[in-house]
Amino acid sequence: MDFLKHHKKLIIIAVIVIIAIAGVIFAKTRGNKVEYETYIVDRGEVVEVISATGSIAPSSKIELQPQVSGKVVEIPVEEGDEVKKGDLLIRLDAGDINAQIMAQQASLASAQATLAQYESGATTQELALAERAVETVQARLEASTVARDDAQDALANATSRGDAQLQSSVNTFRSDLEGAAQAADDGVNRLTDRVYTSAGFLSFTATNSQAQNDAIQTRVAAKASLSSIDAALASVNGDASVDNVRAQHDAMQPHLAIVKDHLEATVEVLKYSVGLDSATLATYQLNASTALSTLSAEMQALTSDDTNLELRLQLNEADVNTATAALNAAENAVATNEGLLAEAEASLELKRTGTRDEILAAQRAMVSAERARLAGLQNEWGKRRITAPVDGVVTQVSVEPGENVMSSQTIVMMNAVGNLEVIANISEIDIAKITVGDPVTIELDAFTAGEHWTGSVIAIQPAETVVDNIIFYETTILFDGEDERLRSGMTADLDIVTDRKDGVLRVPVRAVKPRNGDMYVEILNDRGLVEERDVEMGLESDDFAEILSGLEEGDEVIVYTTEL
Secondary structure, rough: HHHHHHHHHHHHHHHHHHHHHHHHHHHHHHHHHEEEEEEOEEEEEEEEEEEEEEEEEEEOEEEEEOOOEEEEEEEEOOOOOEEEEOOOOEEOOOHHHHHHHHHHHHHHHHHHHHHHHHHHHOOOHHHHHHHHHHHHHHHHHHHHHHHHHHHHHHHHHHHHHHHHHHHHHHHHHHHHHHHHHHHHHHHHHOHHHHHHHOOOOOOOEEEEEHHHHHHHHHHHHHHHHHHHHHHHHHHHHHHHHHHHHHHHHHHHHHHHHHHHHHHHHHHHOOOEEEEOHHHHHHHHHHHHHHHHHHHHHHHHHHHHHHHHHHHHHHHHHHHHHHHHHHHHHHHHHHHHHHHHHHHHHHHHHHHHHOOOHHHHHHHHHHHHHHHHHHHHHHHHHEEEEEEEOOEEEEEEEOOOOOEEEEOOOOOOEEEEEEOOOEEEEEEEHOOOOOOOOOEEEEEEEEOOOOOOOEEEEEEEOOOOEEEEEEEEEEEEEEEOOOOOOOOOOOEEEEEEEEEEEEEEEEHHHHEEEEEOEEEEEEEEEOOOOEEEEEEEEEEEEEOOEEEOOOOOOOEEEEEEEEOO
């Protein structure tokens, strides 16, 4: 009986322990339950907005500046013309951008066509077309490779030809420097030597004391200048580089001028000679005049040599720049055709083997990336068109067709319709994203919350403003319409729209996380398990981020995780 009682007691204790363990396990299991806030990846609008604070001020003249340098090709307005917002004022040459846009449009069209083929599947006819497409692109690649090789040869030839022509100009310059030095030496030491005594005085009597003094004094300076002329020539003989030849020419010029002054003084004093027979005087005058005309001709030749050398340098630079641009274009064509060939070959291979889901996703991402590149080029193209940011009157056009202008150079001034604007200081972190013409939503502290006005950026000061060691740039926003309730000095809260994309793949910004310099999101896969996915982001707003690659429409991303 005691044994049975003891046995029952052990059983009761074991049951209690099991219940306790089960309770602990249940509590832990319940505590580890996780809930997810998710978002289904879709296509929609992503708007990049920069917020700032400013104040209303009376409007000032609007100074319009290009964002890029370039050559003016069209000015469709004149001073005094009334213009509407968006009217073209100045058009810069956009030939380089047009070519890139056309190439990028072709790349986008190719990527879109490839995606369409992937999605629809291939027929026998499409396979044949794909094979011919590969052959066509291969032929284009071969042609562009030959063109690139020709461009490389052309650049080498332009460089070699320019170097030879430059050396010829330098040799001519050196020869004329030697001629000028010889002419100076002959003029002082040979042709006019008999006019003067060894002590430097005239060998005859002159009736004009001023002419006599000028001749004697300039001879001393001329004798001294011959040493400087010889030193400059010796430097050129030791170093015949372009820079040194030009530098020694500059050093020699004032000393040649001193010798020339002496020869002119010698010619002048001979007019007042006394005691010389006519034959001797004629010889002295002929020698002095010969020395003067020879030196003058040599000095004129040196001036022409310097001008010709500068022109040759400019022509060489222009020829090399032209050849380099042609080579860059040829290399870009090769790179483009290599990319097109890879796409054509990949398209052919996929038509033969069928398209997998991950390849479809990658191709969709490629289409998005190509579209983004095209948008970037189109934005660059738009920078070549200076348009009226608001309705107004053109007051000044400070450039002419064919003129090259620099970025941040004021080329048009106008007065806006309306009399109030908002002045805001934008930090250097954000200013690069803002361009003239960006739309702005304006709220004023003086009015009811929710009431707002619209405007646009009309000017950005190129010079910085430093406040508390922080760099800002003064930015001007003009109201789209007038409102008699507005007063100068009112505080304005601004939302500046710097970029907008419609129909792009997007997720909430909160869903994207950083890791080792890259970005990733967490998704719930078909089995309800969490999976990390690397992504490439494009445009970003306060709410959404554009996804260029890594996700596809319909994926379920985790925005927020809650542990219960």
